[in-house]
Amino acid sequence: MDSTFPSTVPNRGLSRDRHGRGMRGPVTGPHLPQLRGRYETFMLTIAHTVDYLRSMWAEELADVHFDVAPTPPRVEVNGVVERWKVDHERRRIVLYRVPIQRMSKLHKDDPLHRQMMIESVVFRAVAELLGKDPWDLGPERLRP
Template identity: 80%
Template sequence: MARDKQTDSFSSPVPPRGLTRDRHGRGMRGPVTGPHLPRLRGRIDTFFLTVSHTVDYLRGLWPEELADVHFDVAATPPRTDVAGVVERWKVDHERRRIVLYRIPIQRMSRLHIDDDLHRQMMIESVVFRGVAELLGKEPWDLGPERYRH
């Protein structure tokens, strides 16, 4: 099978291995979750869902302050700091915008326990810190009732 370098595609009429998914004559594979269950979520879907829920929670607590705030998610920051520090978020006070950088949050955060709960808590804490920076408050002051026992 020859590979065409200009178009980065295969020039053979036979589809590349894996596209037909017919292993050993057993027919097409079905989805892993079955026909009646929802599809599994990946890291990116989980990240966006966690950010969305956290933003909704904070907008419920601070509706006037966060009414015109725009939240964005970017893969990585445009550059690293002079000291080599990679930003997790960026706040633009003039445009009332918070940009969260997904890859540094997911891959460069040091978790003492690497499980779904602690990854979710890390994402939530970054959203809280970004909003706190925008509003000029401490992250703990954003949801004071949440942390009282």
């Protein structure tokens, strides 16, 4: 007896055609933008903040390389988890996504406050690299 499935049993995992209705469409429909997850939102916020800072401090940040890593390689001795790492010699900033997203204390957990937290981490990391106060990097952006 042949050990393969009979030809009458469809392979449902490959085509995603459920009950003969055709291929699945996007959840948001054809006229709305695609939904973004936490990862995409995080990366876009980082990119926009870095672009803003590069526009304000073009010379100082011209050769700075920004990276995003999931987590820091280790936990500090006193139990503090780094949110970023600045390498002054290589002119490199590494932002750690998981600690920034999951370990930051927000007084209100909504999209605006999450965005502001991510932006503040980028500002503080760049300020550490440049030896400046974060409030001096973009005074008009951070004013209430």
